[in-house]
Amino acid sequence: MLYLVSTPIGNLGDISDRARQVLSSVDLVACEDTRTSAHLFSLLGITVAATTPYHEHNADTARPKLIDKLKRGVNIALVSDAGTPLISDPGYKLVRDCYDAGVPVTTIPGANAVLSALQLSGLPSDAFYFAGFLPPKKSLRQTALKKLKDIPATLILYDTPNRLPDVLADIHAVLGNRLTAVVREITKKFEEVRRAPVADLITRYAAEDAPKGELVIVIDRAGKTNQEWTPDAVDTLIRETLATNSARDTVDLITDITGLPKKQIYQRVLTIQHDKN
Numbered sequence: 001m002l003y004l005v006s007t008p009i010g011n012l013g014d015i016s017d018r019a020r021q022v023l024s025s026v027d028l029v030a031c032e033d034t035r036t037s038a039h040l041f042s043l044l045g046i047t048v049a050a051t052t053p054y055h056e057h058n059a060d061t062a063r064p065k066l067i068d069k070l071k072r073g074v075n076i077a078l079v080s081d082a083g084t085p086l087i088s089d090p091g092y093k094l095v096r097d098c099y100d101a102g103v104p105v106t107t108i109p110g111a112n113a114v115l116s117a118l119q120l121s122g123l124p125s126d127a128f129y130f131a132g133f134l135p136p137k138k139s140l141r142q143t144a145l146k147k148l149k150d151i152p153a154t155l156i157l158y159d160t161p162n163r164l165p166d167v168l169a170d171i172h173a174v175l176g177n178r179l180t181a182v183v184r185e186i187t188k189k190f191e192e193v194r195r196a197p198v199a200d201l202i203t204r205y206a207a208e209d210a211p212k213g214e215l216v217i218v219i220d221r222a223g224k225t226n227q228e229w230t231p232d233a234v235d236t237l238i239r240e241t242l243a244t245n246s247a248r249d250t251v252d253l254i255t256d257i258t259g260l261p262k263k264q265i266y267q268r269v270l271t272i273q274h275d276k277n
Contacts, residue, residue: 002070002098003077004091005029006084006110007040009214010187014111015044022108023048026075030054030066032089036081054078059090063097070103077108084112088132088158113186114156117216120193121181124221127153134159134167141167145174155219161210164217168205171219172198177256179220179237185213197253200244220257229258238265238272247273 003022008014023029023046031037034051041048054062070076078085078094085091098105114130129151134141148155155175159167164182171180181195190213194201198219205211237257241250247269254269255262 002105005077005108009083009111026077029077032080116186117183121218123154129153130156157217181218184215
């Protein structure tokens with residue numbers, strides 16, 4: 001049996017009893033980085049029989065060997081450095097080859113940065129698209145974003161803190177000034193969610209040092225139709241935007257995000273400002 005075992009993404013308390021049991025009982029644990037996993041197992045007080053590396057650089061040579069062991073009755077657990085395996089790693093190819101070889105596969109669910117960030121973002125969760133890491137080169141990154149532009153779903157990306165300003169700038173240039181959440185250090189002590197139109201996020205991060213820790217970027221879907229924006233939803237977005245923008249900028253931002261008539265947004269902004277005063 002191949003066991004796909006999820007491990008904590010920050011808080012060690014998120015390891016499940018079932019994950020502990022499986023990791024302790026299998027014959028071999030295939031790890032994205034054996035040193036990282038060894039440290040995690042030590043912190044969790046889990047003793048494993050043996051570990052072996054399985055990552056994007058050795059997958060093509062390591063995978064047939066793992067399949068051969070599984071066919072001979074060896075029980076193997078697959079883990080990533082943190083979170084759910086197969087998300088932004090080559091694990092799916094191992095699962096595919098297990099099915100082709102008649103080897104059973106099961107999952108041990110647990111922590112996952114994609115779903116956790118979606119929950120924390122406050123953005124629509126009925127349809128979402130995970131695009132992983134964007135290319136590091138600006139031209140390729142913008143090309144990748146153009147392919148995502150018209151997807152009618154909330155977009156979810158992984159990226160690194162040092163690239164965040166450039167990535168946000170490209171999101172603004174290609175996707176427009178969409179409502180965006182930068183979710184950082186999920187389940188850890190300094191967990192943080194910054195949620196605003198992406199132009200506002202660009203301004204905020206430009207005034208600070210690069211953030212630390214793992215982060216996920218969640219982006220609102222492409223232009224909603226007018227019918228999807230209820231009056232309450234529009235008013236909530238206006239209040240959030242007014243907290244960090246002028247009335248004029250708020251009108252422009254909300255018009256861009258919702259696709260509603262500018263005159264209508266202007267009247268709501270005036271009303272909300274008047275009620276506040």
